[in-house]
Amino acid sequence: MSDASTPEERLAALDLAVPEVATPVASYVPAVRSGDHVFTSGQLPMRYGELLLTGKVGAQVGLEEAQRCAQQCALNAIAAVRSVIGDLTRVRRVVKVVVFVASTPDFTGQPQVANGASELFGQAFGDAGVHARSAVGVPVLPLDAPVEVELVVEVD
Known part of the structure; x- marks a missing residue:
């Protein structure tokens, strides 16, 4: 990976692109900056205004599908x-990532x-993307999404 490439260029090399910021589904903003950190709200696997999938991981949603949802x-x-830093x-x-997985009681992945x-x-x-993380199983997420991700990053 070239040090000169931007995050957007690195994603483009994987046929991925940073989307427009997702519209909040309730009363909150997508992200807030406090000092040198940006904290995101929980992000659902929305693409073009629609959830990729609904349901529980371990039942209606398989592991690979859930990983694609986490990626989205x-x-x-x-x-x-x-949207906050431009x-x-x-x-x-990337300081901390929290991943919530709506899963069946017997799913431990x-x-x-x-x-x-x-x-x-x-x-x-790249190396700045190595982070601390929590992966938490929950009974249900908003809109019956299978996965939700929140992020804390340190910025210039």
């Missing part, structure tokens, strides 16, 4: 960060689902 959530989180080259470090987001942050930001 990560792209949406990157979009939320960009230029993604200003991201110094939340870390593997979360890898869909974590790997994307590494691909987009």
Whole structure:
């Protein structure tokens, strides 16, 4: 990975693009800057205003589908960060990622689902994309989404 390439260029090399920031589904903003950090709201796997999938991981949604959902959530989180700072080259470090997985009680692969987001942050930001993370199983998420991702980044 070239040091001169931008996060957007790195994603484009993977046939991915940072979308427009997702419209909030309730009373909140997609991201807030506080000092040198940007905190995103939880991002759902929305593309073009629609959820990629609905349902529980381990029942209606398989592991690979959930990983793709986590990747879309990560792209949406990157979009939320960009909406606050304008230029993604200003991201110094992805600090913390929290991935919520709506899953059946017997599903224990939340870390593997979360890898869909974590790997994307590494691909987009290189060494600065290495982060702390929590992967949490929950009974239900907004709109019956299978995955939700929130992000904290340090910026210039």
